[in-house]
Amino acid sequence: MKEHNRLRIERLTARYARRIEAARAPAEADFLREFDELRERLLRPPMEELAAELRKAGHAPRIVIDEGHDTPSIELALGLREAKATRNVVGFCVIRWSGYPLQILAYLEVNPTPFDLERFASAADIGADRVEQLLVDAVEQIMVCNAP
Numbered sequence: 001m002k003e004h005n006r007l008r009i010e011r012l013t014a015r016y017a018r019r020i021e022a023a024r025a026p027a028e029a030d031f032l033r034e035f036d037e038l039r040e041r042l043l044r045p046p047m048e049e050l051a052a053e054l055r056k057a058g059h060a061p062r063i064v065i066d067e068g069h070d071t072p073s074i075e076l077a078l079g080l081r082e083a084k085a086t087r088n089v090v091g092f093c094v095i096r097w098s099g100y101p102l103q104i105l106a107y108l109e110v111n112p113t114p115f116d117l118e119r120f121a122s123a124a125d126i127g128a129d130r131v132e133q134l135l136v137d138a139v140e141q142i143m144v145c146n147a148p
Contacts, residue, residue, distance in 0.1 A: 085111030
């Protein structure tokens with residue numbers, strides 16, 4: 001084979017291998033490790049801040065780990081006094097749906113129907129501003145659903 005063609009094939013196969021690798025879904029263990037890091041670094045702190053505000057208003061919120069419908073998960077259970085609904089939570093979990101790659105699901109649940117807020121392809125796609133806005137919007141929705 002001529003040298004220029006060999007070099008061309010070498011570059012083509014290297015580029016092809018990079019594209020295949022970039023398109024490959026992350027290994028489940030890596031994805032779950034990233035979620036655990038995200039949960040502690042980015043999800044729990046604003047949930048704790050919101051819980052503190054709810055406590056000031058006389059509610060009994062709590063942060064719940066791995067008790068959601070899918071795990072791993074983290075949920076802020078609002079603990080609203082005199083709430084009509086029995087399950088008032090906003091949370092994030094890893095979802096495993098057949099035929100789809102692992103995803104992180106942001107959701108809220110007001111008895112009994114859960115509502116998906118957003119899906120994220122990876123932990124890197126979730127920023128602090130988005131987490132805070134999702135949590136505040138979800139708390140508002142849950143309170144509206146429980147208001148007399």
